[in-house]
Amino acid sequence: MKFFLKISLVLIFFGTVLTACDSKHENINDNQASSEEEIIDKIENKEKITFNDDIKPLFQVKCAICHNGSGLFDTQDFQAVSKKIAEIKTRVLVLQNMPAGGLPEAERELISVWLEEGALENNL
Numbered sequence: 274m275k276f277f278l279k280i281s282l283v284l285i286f287f288g289t290v291l292t293a294c295d296s297k298h299e300n301i302n303d304n305q306a307s308s309e310e311e312i313i314d315k316i317e318n319k320e321k322i323t324f325n326d327d328i329k330p331l332f333q334v335k336c337a338i339c340h341n342g343s344g345l346f347d348t349q350d351f352q353a354v355s356k357k358i359a360e361i362k363t364r365v366l367v368l369q370n371m372p373a374g375g376l377p378e379a380e381r382e383l384i385s386v387w388l389e390e391g392a393l394e395n396n397l
C-alpha cells in the first residue's frame with residue numbers, strides 16, 4: 274500500500290512539473306513569427322519554402338538577437354546562412370539545442386522542409 278502511495282505522489286509531482294513547463298512553453302510561443310497553424314498551413318500549401326519569405330522572418334525572431342554578424346554568423350544574411358547549413362541541421366534539427374531549449378516542432382519542420390527543398394533563397 275505504501276508503495277502505491279509513493280508512486281502516486283511521484284506521478285502527481287511530475288504531472289505538476291510537466292503542466293507548469295507546458296504553460297511556460299505556450300507563453301514563449303506567443304512571440305513566434307507565425308502561429309503553429311499558420312506554419313503547418315504554409316508547409317502544406319506553398320509550392321516552395323524560401324529563405325526570404327519564410328526562414329528569414331523566423332530567424333529574425335528566434336536567432337538574430339545573438340546571431341547578428343558580430344561574432345556569431347548573421348542569420349539575416351543568406352550568404353552567411355548558406356555557409357552554415359550543415360551546422361544548422363545538426364544544432365537546430367538533430368541536437369535541438371540551438372537556441373537553448375530548442376524550437377517548437379512546427380518551426381523545426383519549416384526549417385527541415387526548407388533544407389529538403391534545397392535551402393532556396395527565393396522563388397525566382
Ligand code: HEC
Binds near residue numbers: 335336338346360376
Ligand atoms: C541566446 C543567443 C542565441 C540564440 C537566440 C541563437 N543562438 Fe545559435 N549560437 C549562440 C552561441 C553563443 C553560439 C556559439 C556557442 C555554441 O556553439 O553553442 C551559437 C552557435 C550556433 C551554431 C553553431 C556555430 C557555428 O557558427 O557553426 C549554429 C548553426 C547556430 N547557433 C544557429 C542558430 C539558429 C539557426 C538560431 C535560431 C533558430 C540560433 N542559433 C539562436 C547563441 C544563440
